[in-house]
Amino acid sequence: MRATFQRVAYFILLGYLIISCYTGFIIVKNKVWKEQIQQEKYRKMTELAEEDRAWNPWGEEFDNERTVLTRHEPPNIVWNLDQGREPPSSRVDNSKRLFNVEVWGKASIGLYLWQHILEGPLEERMEGVWSHGTKTINNIKFTFRTGPGVVPDQVPKETEHLLLVLNGREPDKITFAKSWLTSLDTLPRLQNVGLVLLGNEQCNNSWLHPYMAQNGGRVKFAFLVYDSPEIDNKFYYQWPLGVATYRDFPRVDSSKLPVHIKRKYSCNFLGTVYKNSSRETLMKILEGDFFRENCYVKPRYRWLPEENADSREEYIRLLSQSDLTLNPVGQNTECYRIYEAISYGSIPVIEDVRTPGICGKSETSEPQVFPLRLLKDHNAPVIFVKHWSELHDLIENEKTLLHSERVKRRRNVLLWYESFKSKMRKTITNVISTHFFGVDR
Template sequence: MQIRCFGYYKNMRVKKFLLVIVMCVGYGIVSLYTAYIMLKQREENHSAPNTRVLSRDLNSVNISAKHVQIWDVGNIGSYLWQDILQGKLPNTERNRWSQSALTLQGFSFWYRQSHNLQPKHAPHFIDDCLILAIDAHDKSTQQNAKAWMDYTLGLEHLLRIGLLVMGEVTCENDWLQPYLKLEKIKFVFLMYDSPIIDNKKVFAWPLGPTPEGNQDLQEQFKSLDISAPRKYTCNFIGTIYPKTSRQNIMDLSNDKVAQKCYFAWRNRFVQTQGKQSFSYQQVISDSDLTISPTCLNSECFRTYEAIALGSIPVIEDIVLPKNCNSTDSAPYALLKKSKAPVMFIKNFEKDLPTFLDEFEALSSYQKVRKRLSLLKWYIGFKMDLQKQFISIVQERFLNPSR
């Protein structure tokens, strides 16, 4: 009996061993085939610079969720994707589409970013909802924006379109008016305070940090010591334009308090990227205050970069250009509405030196409290933007009557 039982268990072990081998071989074959398919798709994507076929990261997508694609064709959607929706920015390459995906509040969002691609290189897709992120801040960028608008409006299967637009710096946006009358256009999030913002179809959206430096900003924040004393009372790094408040800031460099600030001037605008961008952000993170004067428009990237790094923006509270008055609270209507703990000053020449003196007199503890208050507010501000964005997308994309 013992011999028979031993033989029985021995046969069982052999069968289990063979079963494990078969399963491993089968799994290996499936894995190899999957790897082959992925490599093949990768080769196809890299063989043509203007690829139209994009693979999907199935691990990031809820199949039952409503699919909404975000095409960032103006390089202005990274703040929405990374800071507001908390998505991961894809690796970018020139003349290619890059993509990332996330599931949020019942939606599967696909963020697709293009660099220097025209509508004829748009990816094929079968979804009926699309959010188009376009840059239209001047006449030259508006041509590309309209080309993408006309292309997407011509897609028969596309029933609902939302827009994220960097509006015209002058706040005129005349080119956008005809599109607002179209049934397919369900909503517009518009940067810069503009009279066409009605909170019915057109909603205000913050400018956010500069897209080129946003990734550097995230890395800078990781090394931020919030409670440590800061090296400078204030800073301003920027272009000086004659007969503007920026000239007044330059004159401040001789002031007793301002000597504890960091100033760097240039006579013409230069886009800061890479090491320059990181150095610029390092100065901001080393400063209690960041002076944020007007430029071509009242709103600027500097303000949001300062907030993100806990440096309180000192903002020139003047509407510029004059027709950028979406509400009586312009400029920075969104910040004022949400009671941002920043400083607004009407007259830099008269009031800025006094404010710097008063701030310098604060204790280190008081300065840290103000810094923490700013960062805490910013977290809530971004959460509120996410809720508003999801709510509008849900209402306009899922409600058949809209």
């Protein structure tokens, strides 16, 4: 009897060992299999990132954007990074409810909106195929996405509320922007759409009208760069051009700028001189000995879309070492240089003239405030000139200022810019709250 019991015990132990070994084999096999899948996926993503390395995500040159849509299969991105999010059905009070708003940046001004205005973080994913960041302001959780991997076929299909950033400056950019607006019909849960648009420099944005909600489209509001006549502060709002993020212009921590140090130059101009423009007039004025002694001037006569590290460093150094920065008009009176100078406490001297096009009077502003209505409405600390012949007297006046007066002025410029960005942040969040969620702030 005892022998029989021992035999049964041996059989049970043997069976347990066999089952344990088999289970261990299955676990190891599955782990190896999953690692192989992950390695293969990583290899494919790496190859994809290598293909897109030449793509310029921040520039005004978006020629490769349409190529991204057709050249290869976009990566299958797992977009939902929020774990344990409360079901929408359990939220009833819109004033206390946390809303999720997607922000998709498909133009260079998207980075200015996200990093400089909303002050959101940004992290690269898949070696730059797409970049991501989240930030909560009031009761809105913003999720920002940008990069070549952000294409209509691969955006989060569960998106309900969307702020889209597009470029409508030129015909090919408009075609690309239209393709994005048309693609929104494929999002089954989409309820609200807003737009931040780098508008046409002549303010001809009529192509956008059919996409607006008041005309039967999906876009409930649009923030437009430049003094477009559509701006009514009901459906169309104005947005600043900001700094040239596509040239990697940095985020400047104004609290760390040495504003008390004497600056080397009274004024500076480093930029492209276009034929038959007022910039040619400015260059003739700057040729005199008086300006050579007081200002740093370095023109170039061919526009370059790219900057290298040396030229960018030189430009930033000039801004930080100049009391004034000269801003002759280009295709539009508003230019990146205005905001870039202000961010370093250098006063922009702006040619206060209107450029060709239909930029100008709208229902909400008097004609005499144009151009640069947004800066004038916010009392920007800039100097306006009607003609560059005024520059000599302006520099002479600068030479009479005490150093303490210059330091105080720099501090005021930097404080104004921080306040301006804060106001723009408040404006866009309020417009989203009102148009999307019916919450007035």
